[in-house]
Amino acid sequence: MPVRLQRSHLFTLSGKAFLVLLFPLLLAACVSPESWEAVRVLKDIDAGEAPSALKETTPTPTRREISYSVVQPENGRPGPLQTADLYHPNRADPDDLDGALVLVPGFTPSGKNDRRLVALARSFARTGFLVLVPDLLGSRETRVRLGDARRIADAMVHLSSRPEIEALNGEGTVPQVGVVAISYAVGLAVLATTEADAKDRTGFLVGLGGYYDTTEIVRFTTTGAYRVPGERRWRSAQPLRPAKWYFLSGNIEALTDPDDRATLTAIADIRQRSGRAALLDGQGRDLVAQLGPEGRDLYSLMTNEDPAQVAPLLAGLPESLRRQLDALSLKNRELSHLTGRLILIHGREDPLVPFSESIALSDAVPETELFLIDGFSHINPRSVGVIGQLQLADAIQAILARRKSK
Known part of the structure; x- marks a missing residue:
């Protein structure tokens, strides 16, 4: 049955309540059927640990802390022991995976245990990704540590080397993973993909509110x-x-x-x-x-x-x-290996990194998908209006489209 609003009812609705009621109608008119999953993922991210439609229709992902060491390309020796959280979709068939993601936190004293980051990792795991969240010292210290680029590369190498991911990519191919990096970690993640052992393992990279030129x-x-x-x-x-x-x-x-x-x-x-x-x-x-x-x-x-x-x-x-x-800095670096593999999301109201930085990085890497979000400040989608929500849904759809089985 179509939804109809009487004129008198419109004038009695508060502005916020009217937008809440209007948002589903705009989505129905503007979002294709293929994008509905992205809308549900966006609403799940927005909900955090609260109930959502995506939570009602998917298993609760499992989360466990793991340790690993990766052979370093410069000397062929095992590197330091590192820790990370691994999120599994927890489907009926454990081998039923649609891809793999390394989720790199921005600045947060809680590091990989930040509740917003945990919720985001679970949202991606619900879509079929095996998600690895490395524990980075710079994240917890709220400072950019160049050495964390190597640790992100290690996370990529470890995740892509896991048996379930090697099987997902097929015999005779180099296993690849996606990377989602937040804020100042975007630059470190890009630098990680330039490492000799991580470059060919980069399936795609998503940068949320990242930088290009340190100057x-x-x-x-x-x-x-x-x-x-x-x-x-x-x-x-x-x-x-x-x-x-x-x-x-x-x-x-x-x-x-x-x-x-x-x-x-x-x-x-x-x-x-x-x-x-x-x-x-x-x-x-x-x-x-x-x-x-x-x-x-x-x-x-x-x-x-x-x-x-x-x-x-x-x-x-x-x-x-x-x-x-x-x-x-990423300026003047050779980044051609990211051609067609870069997805950049940036809020036009970002008070930490101006959106012009993502435009500059997009200009430096051909075939980049760039999403500039109206009303979006930095990484919190709750303040975004209807248009911004639609733009964010498009950005999430671009990420989901990179899954192996899609």
Whole structure:
């Protein structure tokens, strides 16, 4: 029976209630039958641990912690023992899998145990993916660690080498897995796919709110300025206030002066808690005045508000720090192995990484599927309106289309 709304009823509905009622009708009109699964997955992700239609129609995935070691390509020796959580779809036939995913967390003190990440892993497992979530030190420390790129590659190698995945890919083929990376982990995941033993095992890579050029990330987090590729003018936004202090914390170790490292750590801790608190040590002394040359250069970069001064300030940083930033950047890297394998999802309202970064990465890799989501801030779909929900459903459908049996 068709749904009909009387004119008088429309005027009595609140704006939120009206959108809740309107959303299914818009979906029916705009989403193809093939996309309904993506809609259910999106609603399940949005629901978190709460009930959903997808939960009602699929088994509860199993989750267990595993340990593994991977032979390192540079020396042929086993690497360090690592831990991860493995999520199995738990279907009636244990061998009934549609693909494999390495899910890479962004910044969260809980790491792989973050409840939102656990819910996301279970949502993907309900669609037939065998999901591996590695435990990354940088994720828990809320800092970008270059060494985590190797650990992501190890996770890819381990997952693709499991017997059930080798069988899924067929005899005589190199087993491949997908990678879904969140926020700053997107750059690390891309770097992981450049590792010799992981490159051929990359089936596809999904980046949610990722970066391309570390110089532009510094510019945005410190000044709020960003530029869409192809445009000459700067755009302006309000970045998340603690973001630059997280950035500072993540790069302090590259400084050679231990006193500067300790002083900047104290400054970053204060600024992460408050934007206005006095920068004083335990004896009431000015912390900024205690900085040496290296520390002053880095602090000047963090407090600069002029977009045009970012490049010269970066050039004045210690060489060790400049090398670290260059190593983390994706700009000017050879990424042709990701042609046709990259799916990028980015919110137009992202306060941590501007959406222009995903556009730039998309421009650098041919045949990338790029989804810019209206009203989407960073990684929380609950604030997204109707149009954004439809765009997110399209993005999820692009991921589900990469399954082996589809």
